[in-house]
Amino acid sequence: MRGRSFPYLRWISIVLIVLAMLLLIIQLVTYSRIRSNFALGTVIAGVPVGGLDQQEAAERLTQAYSFPVEIHYGDAVIQIKPSVVGFDLGLETMLAVADQQRVNQAFWSAFWDYLWNRLPTPSEVPLRATFSEERLRAYLKDEIASRYDQPAAAAQPVPGSTNFSTGAAGLTLDVDRAVTLIGDALRSPDARVVNLSVVQVSPPRPSFQNLQILLQQVIDASNFDGLTELYLMDLQTGQELNFAYQNGETVTPGIAFTAASTMKIPIMVSTFKRTDEPLPSDLADLMTLMIERSENDPADRLMEQVMDPNLGPLELTQDMEDLGLPNTFLAGYFYAGAPLLQRFSTPANQRTDVYTSPDAYNQTTPAEMGMLLSDIYQCSQTGGGTFAAVFPGKISQNECRQMINYLVLDKIGVLLQAGLPEGTQFAHKHGWVTDPTDGVIHTISDAGIVYSSGGNYILTVYVYHPTQVIWDQANVMVAKLSMAVYNYYNLAP
The missing domain is CATH 1.20.5 (Single alpha-helices involved in coiled-coils or other helix-helix interfaces)
Structure with a gap:
């Protein structure tokens, strides 16, 4: 057995x-x-390719990354093909890295692990891809922003008022943020939907052209049939608006007007140019009387003490010419019977198309008085500007600030100041004179610097009527012009 x-x-x-x-x-x-294919669990650029051969893996990766990126801009849905922005998938490099992981383990050792069901855990192969950011930006600007951006609408002048209508905010594509978001979507095999970021754009300030329309409407509504010239300078940008207007028609600006007491601004500048800091108390007292009370005798005394006693006005005129203000001059003192020291012919008073009977003793143009105020302002802000270039070492930043402080003392509550909200800082000098030949006013002027939360600016207004400037009519008109400009700079959001 x-x-x-x-x-x-x-x-x-x-x-x-x-x-x-x-x-x-x-x-x-x-x-x-199995070993001839990628190991189970192999992931290339976020795409599982375990058990696939190289060709199959390449096809799967190409399919995943060729799918369009869907972008949403508001209600609009747009699809961007990766090829449009030059997307290039580095297939060969990624497949080579994955294959290297496959062959790195010895055959028999790997087979032994297979027999015991010890499967490998390959590392994920990161994405290798590029795209053209330049092409993407161009696409966003030309195809998306140009079609779907909503431009803000500027406020428009309201006829018959000193206000502007409320503008409309706009929306604009945040291109930098969009490039980042779309770039991330292009590099993802599944998260390929992007909600674009937009930026709300506040309504822009109306153009100076629209402001001029509103200002001319104010003049029309006042029924003032004389001549008005206005000069405005934006002290943030240096942009200027200068126009003359009469009976519904524009007139070339740069008209010679009687300066009257606005000439005391040049007198102040020339005085500070010729005195050392601090201003002596006697001169300071005269300066206060000249600016705050608009008295003429202190103006004469200042010129007599700091300039040539006989030719002081001509020295002041030379200062203005040096500053590039050829139409601004003082040809004699203010006191009654003062001799005319020189007769000045200027580009402004030689015009034949318009005539305001300017005083032979003192003349200016609205633009030149505004530019002089700008020189004072810039000097007060930085210590530089025209004064530093033309009068080096003669007028300091502190002295320019003192000039503004003096101009703030001119508180009359009419003309330009009447159009400003209570408490607005306004450094200015007004002026008018009664004609000795007929006993009426023909010219009224006001020139100053307005400090406001919406921006600082210079505004000068000169009005003339050959027969008579009716005070109440002109005063209300100038105040409304001032109010309109202030509203322009301080539009409600």
């Missing part, structure tokens, strides 16, 4: 060995096929 059982056991053992060998061969063949 024992002899017979042995062959059976031997054959059983042989069969088991053969079966084991067959099973091993089958497993080896199966593993060889």
Whole structure:
């Protein structure tokens, strides 16, 4: 019995060995096929490619990254094909890196792990891709922003008032943010929807052209049939508005007007140019009387004390010419019977198309008086500007600030000041004179610097009527012009 059982056991053992060998061969063949593909769990650029060969993996990656990026701008839905922005997927490099992980492990060691169900955990291969940011920006600007941006609408002048209508805010594409968001979507195999960021744009300030329309409407509504010239300078940008207007028609600006007491601004500048700091108390007192009370005798005394006693007005005129103000001059003192020291011919008073009977003793133009105020302002802000260039070392920043402080003392509550809200800082000098030949006023003027939260600016207005300037009519008109300009700079958001 024992002899017979042995062959059976031997054959059983042989069969088991053969079966084991067959099973091993089958497993080896199966593993060889698996090893020729990427290992299970392999991820390239966020796309699972385990069990795929290189061609299949390349097709899957290309499909995932060729899908358009969907962008939302408000209610609009736009699709961007990656090729439009030059998207280039680095397939060869990524597949090579993944394949290198496959072959790095020794065959038999890897096979042994396979037999024991110890599957490899390959590292994810990062995305290798590029796109043209320049092309993306161009696409966003030319195809998206140009179509879907909503430009802000500027406020418009309201006829018959000193106000502007409320403008409309706009929306504009945040291109920098969009480039970042779309770039992230192009690099993602699944998160390919982008909500674009937009920036709300406040309504722009109306143009100076629209402001001029409003100001001319104010003049028309006042029924003033004389001549008005206005000069405005934006002290933030240096932009200027200068026009003359009469009976519904524009006139070329740069008209010679009687300066009257606005000439005391040049007198103040020339005085500070010729005195050392601090201003002596006697001169300071005269300056206060000249500016705050608009008295003429202190103006004469200042020129007599700091300039040539006889030719002081001509020295002042030379200062203005040096500053580039050829139409601004003082040809004699203010006191009654003062001799005319020189007769001046200027570009402004030689015009033949318009005539305001300017005083032979003192003349200016609205623009030149405004530019002189600008020189004072710039000097007070930085210590530089025209004064530093033309009168080096003669007028300091502190002295320019003192000039503004003196001009703030001119508180009359009419003309330009009447159009400003209570408490607005306004450094100015007004002027008018009664004609000794007929006893009426022909010219009224006001020139000053307005400090406001919406921006600082210079405004000068000169009005003339050959018969008579009616005070109430002219005063209300000038106040409304001032109010309109203030409203322009301080539009409600």
